[in-house]
Amino acid sequence: MEYLNGLNEPQRQAVLHTEGPLMIVAGAGSGKTKVLTTRIAHLMANGVDSFRILALTFTNKAAKEMRERIEHILGNSEARNLYIGTFHSVFARILHGEAHRLGYPNSFTIYDTDDAKSVVKTVINELNLDDKHYKPNTVYNRISAAKNALVGPADYKNDYYIQQEDMRSNRPLIAQIYDAYNKRCFKNGAMDFDDLLFNMYRLLKEFPEALIKYQSKFRYILIDEYQDTNPAQYEIIKLLAAQHENICVVGDDAQSIYSFRGATIQNILQFQKDYDDVSVIMLEQNYRSTQNILKVANEVIGNNKGQIPKALWTENTAGEKIKLVRTMTDNDEGKFVSDAIQEQKLRNHFLNKDFCILYRTNAQSRAFEESLRRMGIPYIIYGGISFYQRKEIKDYIAYLRVVVNPQDEEALKRIINYPVRGIGKTSIDRAVLYANEQNISMWQVLERAKEFGYKAGTLEAIENLVLMIRSTQSMMAKHNAYEIAFHIGKQTNFVKELFNDKSAEGVARYENIQELLNSIKEWIETPLNEEDGEVGDKSLGAYLQQITLLTDADQKDPNADVVRLMTVHAAKGLEFQCVFVAGLEETLFPSGLSINSREELEEERRLFYVAITRAKQRLWLTYANTRYRFGNLVQNEPSRFLEEIPEPFVDRTFAGGGPRNQTSGFGGSSAFDRMHGGFGAAAQAEKTYGPPPARKKETPSYLPAKPQAPKVVEHTPSENFVPSDTAN
Ligand code: ATP
Numbered sequence: 001m002e003y004l005n006g007l008n009e010p011q012r013q014a015v016l017h018t019e020g021p022l023m024i025v026a027g028a029g030s031g032k033t034k035v036l037t038t039r040i041a042h043l044m045a046n047g048v049d050s051f052r053i054l055a056l057t058f059t060n061k062a063a064k065e066m067r068e069r070i071e072h073i074l075g076n077s078e079a080r081n082l083y084i085g086t087f088h089s090v091f092a093r094i095l096h097g098e099a100h101r102l103g104y105p106n107s108f109t110i111y112d113t114d115d116a117k118s119v120v121k122t123v124i125n126e127l128n129l130d131d132k133h134y135k136p137n138t139v140y141n142r143i144s145a146a147k148n149a150l151v152g153p154a155d156y157k158n159d160y161y162i163q164q165e166d167m168r169s170n171r172p173l174i175a176q177i178y179d180a181y182n183k184r185c186f187k188n189g190a191m192d193f194d195d196l197l198f199n200m201y202r203l204l205k206e207f208p209e210a211l212i213k214y215q216s217k218f219r220y221i222l223i224d225e226y227q228d229t230n231p232a233q234y235e236i237i238k239l240l241a242a243q244h245e246n247i248c249v250v251g252d253d254a255q256s257i258y259s260f261r262g263a264t265i266q267n268i269l270q271f272q273k274d275y276d277d278v279s280v281i282m283l284e285q286n287y288r289s290t291q292n293i294l295k296v297a298n299e300v301i302g303n304n305k306g307q308i309p310k311a312l313w314t315e316n317t318a319g320e321k322i323k324l325v326r327t328m329t330d331n332d333e334g335k336f337v338s339d340a341i342q343e344q345k346l347r348n349h350f351l352n353k354d355f356c357i358l359y360r361t362n363a364q365s366r367a368f369e370e371s372l373r374r375m376g377i378p379y380i381i382y383g384g385i386s387f388y389q390r391k392e393i394k395d396y397i398a399y400l401r402v403v404v405n406p407q408d409e410e411a412l413k414r415i416i417n418y419p420v421r422g423i424g425k426t427s428i429d430r431a432v433l434y435a436n437e438q439n440i441s442m443w444q445v446l447e448r449a450k451e452f453g454y455k456a457g458t459l460e461a462i463e464n465l466v467l468m469i470r471s472t473q474s475m476m477a478k479h480n481a482y483e484i485a486f487h488i489g490k491q492t493n494f495v496k497e498l499f500n501d502k503s504a505e506g507v508a509r510y511e512n513i514q515e516l517l518n519s520i521k522e523w524i525e526t527p528l529n530e531e532d533g534e535v536g537d538k539s540l541g542a543y544l545q546q547i548t549l550l551t552d553a554d555q556k557d558p559n560a561d562v563v564r565l566m567t568v569h570a571a572k573g574l575e576f577q578c579v580f581v582a583g584l585e586e587t588l589f590p591s592g593l594s595i596n597s598r599e600e601l602e603e604e605r606r607l608f609y610v611a612i613t614r615a616k617q618r619l620w621l622t623y624a625n626t627r628y629r630f631g632n633l634v635q636n637e638p639s640r641f642l643e644e645i646p647e648p649f650v651d652r653t654f655a656g657g658g659p660r661n662q663t664s665g666f667g668g669s670s671a672f673d674r675m676h677g678g679f680g681a682a683a684q685a686e687k688t689y690g691p692p693p694a695r696k697k698e699t700p701s702y703l704p705a706k707p708q709a710p711k712v713v714e715h716t717p718s719e720n721f722v723p724s725d726t727a728n
C-alpha cells in the first residue's frame with residue numbers, strides 16, 4: 001500500500017472509495033489524474049481483474065502515461081490488459097469485434113477528417129449542389145456536431161430547430177447531404193471519428209446482448225476530464241455503468257473548454273442526479289503551481305459566474321511574479337520568448353523541455369518557430385500536419401487500406417492510378433458512376449470491369465490492379481502487417497518512383513516512407529498488450545486501426561529535450577516548469593468569434609485559466625501591439641483578461657522591438673496601459689534598455705527583429721498567498 005503514502009486525506013478517500021458512484025470535482029493541479037491512476041492501481045492490487053477496468057482519458061498520451069505509472073506502482077505488467085485510452089480508441093477496439101452487428105465489416109476502415117471531408121465533397125457534387133455554397137468543411141462540421149449530439153440523419157431532418165438554423169444559413173439541404181454521406185461511408189465499410197461514438201451508442205442501444213456483455217464486463221469505469229464529455233460520450237457511459245455503478249469521474253468545471261464540440265458542464269451537475277448515493281470529493285490542495293500563479297488563476301476564473309465554488313491553495317512557495325510582457329509586433333513577441341528561454345536556461349538551469357509556449361490558434365506558431373530556429377533552440381509543434389497526414393504516407397497507407405477493406409472508395413480512388421498505370425480520370429469517374437448506378441462498390445466495378453466496356457488498355461491496367469490487391473489479400477492470413485506493407489512497396493512501383501525522384505522533396509518523401517516502414521516494424525516487434533479476440537493481433541487491420549486514431553501528439557517523444565509549442569486546447573492536463581501564454585490580445589484571446597455572449601466569453605476565460613494553470617514555476621503572458629492576421633496587419637487592444645489580473649502579482653515589461661509603423665502608438669498608447677499606468681512601466685523599460693530601433697514603415701513581418709540583449713527583469717519579494725481556511 002505504499003502508493004497511498006504521500007496522498008492527502010481527500011485523495012486517499014477517493015482512492016479507497018471503490019464501490020458506487022464517485023465524483024471528484026477539483027481545480028487544476030490538485031491531483032485528479034494522479035488519483036485516477038492510483039485508484040486503478042489500488043483496484044488491481046486488491047485483485048480486480050485488469051480486463052474489467054475501463055479508463056477513459058483525454059489523449060492517448062495520457063493513457064500511455066497512466067499505464068506506465070500503474071506498472072511502476074504494481075511492479076508488473078498487468079496494466080497492459082486494462083481498457084484504457086481515449087473514448088475513440090477504446091470504442092474502435094470494441095467495434096472491431098462488434099461492427100458486424102450493425103452491418104459493417106469488422107475490419108471497417110476509420111476515416112480521418114480529411115477522408116471524411118472528401119466523402120462529403122463527393123456527395124455534395126453528386127447531389128448537384130454547389131460546393132462553394134455548401135462548403136464541405138462547414139457541412140462536415142454540422143454533421144459532426146449532430147453525431148456528437150446523437151442526432152442521426154432522420155432526426156436531423158425532422159428537428160425543427162436544426163432545420164431553422166440551416167434555413168437561416170441558406171443551406172436547407174444539409175439533412176440530405178448528411179443522409180447520403182452516411183450511406184456512402186456505410187457502403188465503403190468505413191466509420192468517421194464521430195461514428196465511433198455514434199455506433200458504439202447504437203450497439204449498446206439496439207443490441208441488448210451487446211449491452212449486457214459490456215455492462216457486465218466493465219466492473220469499474222473511470223473517466224478523466226469529465227467536464228468535457230459530450231452528449232454521445234455521456235450517454236454511452238451511462239449505459240455502460242448502469243449495472244455495477246462503480247463509476248468514478250473526475251473533472252473541473254472551470255476547465256470545460258469544448259462546449260463548441262458539444263461538451264457542457266451540465267454533465268458534472270447532472271452526475272449527481274443520475275445515480276443514487278453519489279459520493280462527492282473535493283480536492284483543494286494544488287501541488288503544481290507556485291502561490292503567485294495559483295492566485296492569478298483563481299482571480300481570473302473568479303470572474304466567471306456559475307462555477308462550482310472551489311478554494312484552491314498550495315503549500316508551494318510564492319515564486320516569481322507573473323511577467324506581463326508587451327511587444328511591438330508578433331515577431332518581437334517571438335523574439336522575446338526565445339530570448340527569455342535562453343536566459344532562463346542560463347540563469348536558472350532549465351532544460352528545453354521545461355518550456356511550453358501556448359497560443360490560441362495554430363497560425364501563431366510561425367513567429368516562435370522562426371525565432372527559436374534562429375537561436376538554435378530545438379522545439380516541436382503539436383497540432384501541425386501530422387506524419388500520417390502527409391501525402392506520400394496517406395497514399396501508401398491507402399494501399400494497405402484497400403487490401404484490408406476493398407470497399408473503401410476513398411482509399412481506392414487514391415491509388416487507382418498512382419503510381420500512374422494508365423487508368424485516367426474519365427475511367428475513374430466512370431467507375432464511380434457505374435458503382436452508383438448499380439448500387440455496388442467501386443471495387444466491385446473494377447472486379448467486373450469487363451462488363452463495363454472499358455478500352456483494352458484500361459481494362460488490362462484495371463485487371464492487373466485487381467490481381468495485385470487480391471494476391472496481397474491472400475497473404476494476410478499468414479503474414480503480419482510489416483511483411484504485407486513491404487510486399488506492397490515492392491509490387492507497386494511506389495517506392496521506386498520516390499527513390500528516383502532526387503529533388504529535395506522527393507528525398508524527403510522517400511525517407512518518410514522508410515520511416516513509415518520502420519514504424520510498422522517497430523509496432524510488430526512490440527509485445528502484444530491486448531487480450532485475445534478483438535484486435536489483439538499484429539495483422540494489417542489491427543495496425544491500420546491504431547494509426548488512424550493517433551494524434552500527432554502521440555507520435556512525439558515525451559522525453560525529448562525540446563521546447564513545446566501548442567494551442568491551449570492541446571495542453572489540457574499537461575504541466576511545465578515554465579509557460580508562455582502568447583497573443584493575449586482582444587479578438588485573438590479571447591477569440592473574436594467568441595465575444596458575443598457571456599457563455600462564449602466565459603469559455604474563453606476558462607481556456608485562459610487552463611493556460612495559466614499549466615505552469616509550475618514561471619509564467620509569462622505576452623501580447624503584441626500589431627500582428628499579421630490573415631495577411632493583414634492588425635492593431636489590437638490587450639486582452640481584457642489581463643485586466644483581471646491583480647496588480648501585486650505581476651511584473652510589467654515592455655520588451656521592445658521595432659515598430660512596424662511609428663504612428664501606431666509606440667509607448668503604451670492603449671487604453672489598458674493607460675489604465676494600469678503601463679505607460680510608465682513601458683517608458684521605464686525604454687529608459688533602461690534604450691529606445692527600440694526605428695524601422696521603416698513597410699518592414700515586412702517576416703524579417704528578423706534587430707538583435708537585442710535579453711531582458712533581465714527585477715523582482716521584488718511577493719506577498720504570500722496563504723492557504724484558505726476552507727482547506728481544513
Ligand atoms: P489538471 O486539472 O490540470 O488535469 P490534475 O488535477 O489532474 O490537474 P495532476 O496532474 O494529477 O492534477 O497533478 C498535478 C501535479 O501534482 C502532478 O505533478 C502530480 O504528480 C502532483 N501531485 C498530485 N498530488 C500530489 C501529492 N499528494 N503529493 C505530491 N504531489 C502530488
Ligand code: MG
Pocket residue numbers: 032033034224573
Ligand atoms: Mg488531470
